[in-house]
Amino acid sequence: NDTTITQVIHVQDTTAPVFAVAAPADTTVDCNSVPAQPVITATDNCSVTPNITVVRNEVRTNGTCPNTYILTRTWTATDECGNDTTITQVINVRDTAAPRFDVVAPADTTVDCNSVPAQPVINATDNCSATGNITITRNEVRTNGSCANSYTLTRTWTAVDECGNDTTITQVINVRDTAAPRFDVVAPADTTVNCDAVPAQPVFNATDNCSATGNITITRNEVRTNGTCANSYTLTRTWTAVDECGNDTTITQIIHVQDTTAPVFTVIVPADTTVDCNSVPAQAVITATDNCSATGNITITRNEVRTNGTCANSYTLTRTWTAVDECGNDTTITQVVHVQDTTAPVVTTIIPAARTVDCDAVPVQEDITATDNCSAVPNISVVKNEVRTNGACA
Numbered sequence: 140n141d142t143t144i145t146q147v148i149h150v151q152d153t154t155a156p157v158f159a160v161a162a163p164a165d166t167t168v169d170c171n172s173v174p175a176q177p178v179i180t181a182t183d184n185c186s187v188t189p190n191i192t193v194v195r196n197e198v199r200t201n202g203t204c205p206n207t208y209i210l211t212r213t214w215t216a217t218d219e220c221g222n223d224t225t226i227t228q229v230i231n232v233r234d235t236a237a238p239r240f241d242v243v244a245p246a247d248t249t250v251d252c253n254s255v256p257a258q259p260v261i262n263a264t265d266n267c268s269a270t271g272n273i274t275i276t277r278n279e280v281r282t283n284g285s286c287a288n289s290y291t292l293t294r295t296w297t298a299v300d301e302c303g304n305d306t307t308i309t310q311v312i313n314v315r316d317t318a319a320p321r322f323d324v325v326a327p328a329d330t331t332v333n334c335d336a337v338p339a340q341p342v343f344n345a346t347d348n349c350s351a352t353g354n355i356t357i358t359r360n361e362v363r364t365n366g367t368c369a370n371s372y373t374l375t376r377t378w379t380a381v382d383e384c385g386n387d388t389t390i391t392q393i394i395h396v397q398d399t400t401a402p403v404f405t406v407i408v409p410a411d412t413t414v415d416c417n418s419v420p421a422q423a424v425i426t427a428t429d430n431c432s433a434t435g436n437i438t439i440t441r442n443e444v445r446t447n448g449t450c451a452n453s454y455t456l457t458r459t460w461t462a463v464d465e466c467g468n469d470t471t472i473t474q475v476v477h478v479q480d481t482t483a484p485v486v487t488t489i490i491p492a493a494r495t496v497d498c499d500a501v502p503v504q505e506d507i508t509a510t511d512n513c514s515a516v517p518n519i520s521v522v523k524n525e526v527r528t529n530g531a532c533a
Contacts, residue, residue: 211227293312322388323346345380412475
């Protein structure tokens with residue numbers, strides 16, 4: 140005989156799992172320090188741990204730049220009956236670190252204007268941005284100085300990461316121009332030239348390490364130092380090249396100018412001659428030229444020396460013409476004129492005619508005068524002479 144009684148027990152699972160630790164605290168981290176999402180276990184009042192499913196999830200919410208964002212992390216534990224518990228952590232990721240250059244800033248320096256180095260390319264790295272995402276800007280600002288080739292270059296390199304964090308390094312280059320121009324030729328040698336062969340001062344060019352040829356000022360100068368005479372002097376010639384910054388080079392040539400050439404007469408030397416005493420020509424005026432002195436500056440001196448001969452109207456004239464230039468160079472030409480008196484005096488009165496007179500009427504011998512082509516009348520001697528030739532009676 141039996142009796143049966145029955146009880147129905149409804150077993151339910153309504154309790155969600157419990158995480159073994161509390162949810163990680165919300166935090167703010169640098170973009171290169173984002174921690175990995177940890178594994179968190181959970182327990183359940185009914186399900187054993189292996190039967191509890193824990194799902195990790197992470198949602199990224201972008202910010203103003205690639206390396207600034209929010210990570211919302213969740214852990215959801217679900218037991219065998221679908222009861223679940225979720226915990227959440229919010230991580231604010233930020234990018235506040237600027238890039239770092241691979242090298243220190245180039246040292247400030249002073250260079251010559253023809254040795255300015257090119258601005259180098261410098262790379263940078265960042266804690267979060269890849270190298271290819273770092274923008275590096277090179278800039279150069281010129282501050283002019285006292286002249287065209289004296290100035291300051293302020294060079295900057297600025298590296299900017301994806302979030303606008305930037306680093307700038309600076310180099311100051313002081314550029315100077317201290318080198319003078321150089322002439323294309325050596326200084327002409329000092330020389331001595333004749334006064335009619337003074338060369339023109341040539342034009343020389345110069346080059347400079349920094350200034351273009353067209354910006355080099357070349358000045359020619361010539362200083363005359365007088366010597367002992369007008370055509371004997373010294374020329375000191377200088378060429379000075381000045382670049383844009385006032386650096387200068389001067390070359391010098393000294394030319395000694397001399398006058399050693401005597402004047403030249405413009406006619407041939409008058410030939411020696413013999414003339415009658417009444418036909419002596421006047422000494423001619425003769426001109427001369429000179430290689431350096433103008434005609435008006437040539438002194439021409441005429442001179443005549445008389446050498447007496449056997450009588451008053453027979454003599455020799457030695458005539459000279461001496462031309463002297465401004466420096467005392469002289470030329471002398473000579474002519475000898477032989478003067479002769481070969482013409483007899485001429486009676487100026489009528490010669491008395493022959494006649495016959497009585498012995499008591501013999502006339503006195505008359506005085507007769509004469510002239511001569513050369514001798515003055517007082518210098519003509521008229522000698523009267525009378526010769527008696529006896530006849531047949533006394």
